[in-house]
Amino acid sequence: MRPTMKDVASAAGVALKTVSRVVNGEPGVNPTTAERVRAAIDALGYSRNESARVLRQGRTATVGLVIEDISDPFYSGLGRAVEQVAIAHGCLLLSGSSGENPERERELVRTFCARRVDGLIVVPAGDDHSYLRPELDAGTPAVFVDRPPGPEIDVDTVLCDNAGGARLAVAHLRRAGHRRIAFLGDSPSIFTAAERLKGYRAALGGLFDPALVSMRAPDLAGTGADLEHMLGLPDPPTAVFTGNGRLTVTTLRTLRGRPLALVGFDDFELADLLTPGVTVVAQDPAGLGRVASELLFRRLAGDRGPAQHLQLPVRLIARGSGEQSPSDS
Amino acid sequence: MRPTMKDVASAAGVALKTVSRVVNGEPGVNPTTAERVRAAIDALGYSRNESARVLRQGRTATVGLVIEDISDPFYSGLGRAVEQVAIAHGCLLLSGSSGENPERERELVRTFCARRVDGLIVVPAGDDHSYLRPELDAGTPAVFVDRPPGPEIDVDTVLCDNAGGARLAVAHLRRAGHRRIAFLGDSPSIFTAAERLKGYRAALGGLFDPALVSMRAPDLAGTGADLEHMLGLPDPPTAVFTGNGRLTVTTLRTLRGRPLALVGFDDFELADLLTPGVTVVAQDPAGLGRVASELLFRRLAGDRGPAQHLQLPVRLIARGSGEQSPSDS
DNA sequence: TTGAAAGCGCTAACAC
């Protein structure tokens, strides 16, 4: 159906190899011949079959990215950054959403590896990564981002300072006078959620009260109900620390203007336009993606050094919601 | 480096073809033999080289998606829907961002076609699609979504009712008593922006005033300045219709609470939590993606009918900002 | 039920 190099060759009256040379920009082709070949290529609408090239050369010039959900702004920001670095290195990005499902994560990685991606960037959903062993051994480098891999493998990792960010948030609320600070977090099986809980707990010290902690997959019904329940306690929270962007939004939607001091992990668009502005601990999704993919391309360029474990800083952005005093609620 | 079928075959003591049969689940293999082969596969960590399979069979089981920017919630929502339909059909999604650059759009399509995607879904950045001719002729179907292709090709198209949505927005504002309604739109070279301008103009009739129209690529400096200039006119607008989600946010950021009736094209998260809530004409990005990819898979399943041109409805969601009367500003 | 051989479209290695 589609024209092949052979078709181009006979159309241009040259040998296969000459067409290959022209297509690949190899030197040592007579300009006139090259022009004739190019004309044939245009006339036939030829485009090289990458599968054949890959089969021969081994390198696919593709990179695989596994994230949780591309429609989540955090991951789409991260994905865009990875894509840009990939383009800069002449690579195509394959990406897929795991939906927080370890089985699907595995399947995506398997699919990518079967397509022989040159490298992998993974936001893991599961915590057993022994399945990656053969791929790593076969020379396919992997970089984990946002969350570390299980103990079975030791690969480059780029995380943010989860515990530190949580401590920052809680300390900020304590400085405003709060002693009853709730934590609404994601499911404790998720690394970042567990780390943020640790930071929250450390910063609270003796003020820690398990009745003020809710950790579950974010959905309005569950987390919202937990918050309502806490607010109905005899000694209710006067402030809340939300464990990620989605939970912050869920919380705002539950509160609907009721005053409660709030600091959220993750920045989000429009946080500054709400009333009051939402104080957040901001991480840099694009930065995570950029650093992770640069690490990967360094590996692809031949870096065989020990696995690197990087941590990116977070910063607190005060906008109003986190500066309300306990008496305001 | 990586084990091949041949390696598995010799490890299991069978012929290449038997391994192939097991890997592909073909019938007619002795269960005992199959088990032995599977053991060898696990022991070696074998995974089939898809490039080789594709080279032989022709079908890649991949679909290419070209969008404007994956970090834009509109496109990431669309992309996620396409991904889900692709998964349901056992396909991998290749996607890339054109960044509103026709050259990059072309390059992405070329890359995808060189990788022999089975089909294409395109949000075009340019308006000349003659370059797609050879691919279409070679049997690679394409579906255009959000914006139509240039006149050179006639392919399946899924759009939303841009002009109708704009009329809806303006009529809504007129009903609230507004006669001076500004339009802040994206660059007029973009199909959706041009269509929305048409609808705006049609709904305004004799009230149309070019001094109240700004059309340019969204950025705070430019569009914000245009709006400020309009607000400084002797007969300033009392309402504004913003042409897409990004422009709505830009406008909110420019106004920073100053009262001005507002209806925006595109819904966005938190629109309901702002004060006042932002009235929007909502389209359904996931619906666009889903319908477009279902159309594509129908083509891949063999549908050879004439090109379809679908239009998805939009709906107005009143939240407060569009119901303010002229005297409020 | 199993296997041998040919060939998908390309590039690497080596003629000429």
Add this chain to the structure above:
DNA sequence: GTGTTAGCGCTTTCAA
């Protein structure tokens, strides 16, 4: 400067 040949890892075809 150009062409010939072999072979990447798999599936298809045909034979045993």
